[in-house]
Amino acid sequence: MNRSRSVTYFLAAGSAGLAFLMVKYPTVAVNASLQGLQLWWDKVFPALFPFFVLSELMIGFGVVTFAGVLMEPIMRPIFKVPGIGGFVFMMGLVSGFPAGARMTARLYEEKKLTKIEAERLSSFTNFSNPLFLFSVTAIGFFHQAVLGFVFALAHYIGNIGVGLIMRCYKPGKDKAADERLHHSVFSKALRSMHQERLKRYQPFGKALGDAVTSSVGILLTIGGFIALFSMINQLMIQIGVSALLAKTFGFLLGIAGFKPDLGTAAVPGIFELTIGVRQIGGWPAPLIERVVLASALLGFCGFSIQAQAVSILSQAGLSAKPFLIGRLFHAFFSGAAALFLYGFLHIDEKLKNETALAFSPRSDVLSGSASALGPWVTVSVLLIFIMILLKRTIGSPHQK
Known part of the structure; x- marks a missing residue:
């Protein structure tokens, strides 16, 4: 906890x-909040919910333990985190923010990571969803599907670079690797997965x-952050702070040699x-x-997403620094x-040679179909969530 008086005053x-x-600006505040909630309702909730539920189930079924045993020889020497961090890395990469922080906090609470390992792991498992990088950013915003590879590779390389830097975080305080490699790591991983499932067994x-209720709770918090920072952004525009920052x-x-007016964007x-x-x-x-x-900007990920991850880490007692x-x-x-990949992959030449990408229209159609289904997915899941809570609330007196 920061006990500084200046922090309190700020x-x-x-x-x-x-x-x-x-x-002072009630209309702006309300409209901005509604826009943020619509973004959460249409895109964020449907995209993240399946991955959150799946990650909860995989923890309970011992898949995380299985991955940890397999990846120990890789993750420990390179990033100074247990092999289980490899599972968090992959789930964060596939799921998008803030799944990395969520998984890290959960594994720390399960005592599968030390505090230092969890804080170190959280720094380089924060990824943008691949669908956002390819469909939304490359095709939807830049209208060039080939740029999806640049955005994705740059994003993943950047996080690996963060991991290599943050391996130096609090050196000398790491838990020693106490497991020696057996003649069959795969067999050992399978045994560990089975033992973990038995230890956690429930119908x-x-x-x-439990996976549904836990995931919806986290997603409701995320929706609040998106609405809040959408409103803050619009209020900063009204008072001129955004213009000063621009x-x-x-x-x-x-x-740096870029067009200065890009700052406004x-x-x-x-x-x-x-x-x-x-x-x-x-x-x-x-x-x-x-x-x-x-x-x-995708690497920085914005204050809204940062606040979501910081909230999750803080609730688990982890430092967000x-x-x-x-x-x-x-x-x-x-x-x-x-910058390197743009030249290395000869993007300008590819764009000149390809007047139209054959799969771009189809990608737009698929993206539009997914957007149309998003609200229905959100409504369905929230109804299931309410039914589970009602059933548990009504059934709890009879269990006493």
Whole structure:
């Protein structure tokens, strides 16, 4: 806990100032919150819910333990985390934010990670969803499917770079690897998975219900953060803070050789990632500059997503400093990787030679179909969530 008086004064002034702005600009605040909630309702909830439930079930069935035993020889020497961190890395990569933080916190609470290992792991398992990188960013915002490979590779390389840097976090305090490799690591992993499932055994219906309720609880919190930071972004525009940040950011971009007015497009992404990446995608600037800046923003991931992960880590008693430092490194590494990959993959030549990508229209159709189904998925899951809670509430008196 930070006991500094200045922090207390800053937090008090910030919350009071935000409340004042909400009263002064009520229409802006309400509309921005509704836009954030619509984004959560249509896209975020349907995209993350299946992965959250699946991760909960995989923990209960011992799959996490299985992966941990298999990946111990890789994760320990490279990133100084147990092999189980490899499972978190892959689940974060597939699921998107804030699944990495969620899985890390859960494994720390299960005592499968030490505090230092969990904080270190949280710094480099924060990924954007692959569907967001390819379908939304590359096709939806930049209208070039081939850029999906640049965004994805730069994003993943950036996080690996963060992991290599953060392996130095609190050196000398690591738990020694106390397991020697057996002649058959795979057999050992299978035995460990079976033992873990027996230790956690509960009926499948109960396990599934717990996974649903736990996942929906986390997603409701995420929805609140998205609505909050969507509102903050619009209020900052009203009072001119965003314009000031745009000038400062534009000055730094000009020093780097980029068009200074790109700062205006990127600033909203500091608060809410999707808004910023969308504006950068349509901004009148050289494509390579927009790709590099969007990649850096995807690594930084915006205050909204950072707040979601910090909330999850804090509830588990973990420090958020490694995670926040990791976002700065991730932004730098991803931007640098995108700059290299853009030239290495000869993106300009490919775009000139390909007047139209054959699968782009189909991708747009699939993306549109997924968006149309999103609200129905959200409604269905919330109804199931309410039914599970009602059943447990009504049934609990009879169990006493």
